[in-house]
Amino acid sequence: MASRIYEWLDSRLKLKPVKETLLDEPIPGGASWIYVFGSATLFLFSLQAITGMFLAVYYAPTPDHAYDSIRYIETQVLFGAFVRGLHHWGASAMVVAIGLHMLQVFLYGAYKPPREAMWIVGVLLLLLTMGFAFTGYLLPWDQNAYWATQVGINMVGSVPFVGTFLVKVMRGGDMLGVLTLSRFFAVHVLFLPAGIMVLVALHMFILRRVGPAGPWAGAFERRGKRGDPSMRQAAPEEGSPPGERRAHRSEPFYPRQVFMDAVVMLGVFAVVATLALTIAFPLTDKANPSDHSFIPVPEWYFLFYYQFLKYMEGPILGPIATWVIPALFIGLLLALPFLDPSKDRAPSSRRAVLGLGAFFLAGVFALVGLSLHDLQAMKRTDPAVASGNALYERFGCAGCHRIHGTGGAVGPDLSYVGDNRDRDWLIRHFRDPQSTSPGSIMPKFNLDEQQLSDLTVYMLSLKKRA
């Protein structure tokens, strides 16, 4: 049936050359699992596009309704939490896929001539992806979204001369509010998707015109078994760079590379779907512009930079970190093919560049590690927990109770009290300890309703796993 439909279409649309163009692109050195990251990125982008369209079915981009509409998706819509989870974890997975894709291109020297344009378009795609991450983060309009975006926008303000102006343009005025949300929404769902589709098309166009780089010279012989019938001898291409102008084995894109790409896509989808099903991504409280005590934490992929900013304070180091270094880094990425133009792609002759890359990666991972360490030490607390904690100090509860090794041993250890007691029990207990624990020597503290509630929230926050 399918083949008859194909034949019917083919006799009219002349599909054969199209099919050959799509499927028979030669892969120098043969298909390999190392080439899957570009396809994985494209797959994840498609997943983001699809889930994003569906989220837009319910989402309302105004401060009055944004938070409630997301909460509606989370709690009322069938599979709503799953769809939002796919979009959330899909974004993280896309960052991972892009990182691995860039790493592979970097290691293989695939940015070198004649593929400079493909690399530059790739860097622009990376910037657009970061634009997606930044604009998408504000949309749920919860505390974290609001304050993280506030920080992000303020960083732009450190750019000399035009910083203040840029900040106003991004916000659409003097404050982060209704105009900011609608322009972030428009950029996230209309402008950036249009831009990224054009650049993805350009990226693929260049790939098909220049061809994939394949393994570096000298590595060809090791790839692919001799006599493998799916491999064919490729004639040296006219116009291919001297380093590559040698006969090497190549294999058409279809079926083995397509198969590898498909398997990886399925695997990536399985991972993202599992994360979406198992790890909830709850909203924090609705954005409250007057609550300056909230400490936002960025997504994990910005943590290295977040940590870096902590070390770069002051009137000189600050702006260096907030715009000089990012600008230099983007400039360096864009200029990489011209700074390292030799056509030799073998790692052995590129030690300096690879060393620089390794140094950068080591730095990033070290900063992520430090940041995670700091975050664990400084638990993010909501104001109620903080004020409950303050009450615990003020009333000298630590005289009898112990939390994580600090305090007396007269009363029960409270390190994980949140796992054992519920809200009602705790409130009754604080009102009258003997009512819930007959024979307890705990005195009755005269707490008002607010204090009761805060102390209870603090107790409930003491859990083995937050």
Place this chain on the structure above:
Amino acid sequence: MRGDAMEKSGDQAPDGARRSFFAWLIMASAGLIGISLAVPLGGYVVSPALKRREKSWVDAGPVADLPLGEPTQRDLVMTLADGYREIAAAKGIWALRRETNEVTVYSPICTHLGCGYRWDGAEKKFKCPCHGSMFDIEGKVVGGPAPRPLDRLPVKIENGRLMVKYEEFKSGTKEQVEI
């Protein structure tokens, strides 16, 4: 697509069986992703359509204030869940108190095409201004294009107060179909 179909079109593969095996695996992966997405996304879009409106009894004021034998409009003020928002809605129902102190409440929507009708005290008829449908005091059609009598709403009297459950029905049909 079946394996043999792929084999026929796979004119380049030196070994047809392996090639069609790959084709089958590629299709299976794509199909698995497609189905795992299509089912939740379908449910996601459709789910609010399947939800029934929650109905509750709404206070329509004291029964004693209703004149005997004369239909009177009362505002039913209620909170409706409109997706993720709650909206206050006022529906002007028509209430008729009888000698027996029983109360009949009519939905304020004409059964023809959904306009709001009025009680004409002089002619003792409900008249719809849109297309001229007319109903008598019992809601029976006495003129115009209306296909069925006025819709009655569930009523109860609690502590002397009129309680009404607001419902909406499809207009233009002979049978009463709740929406």
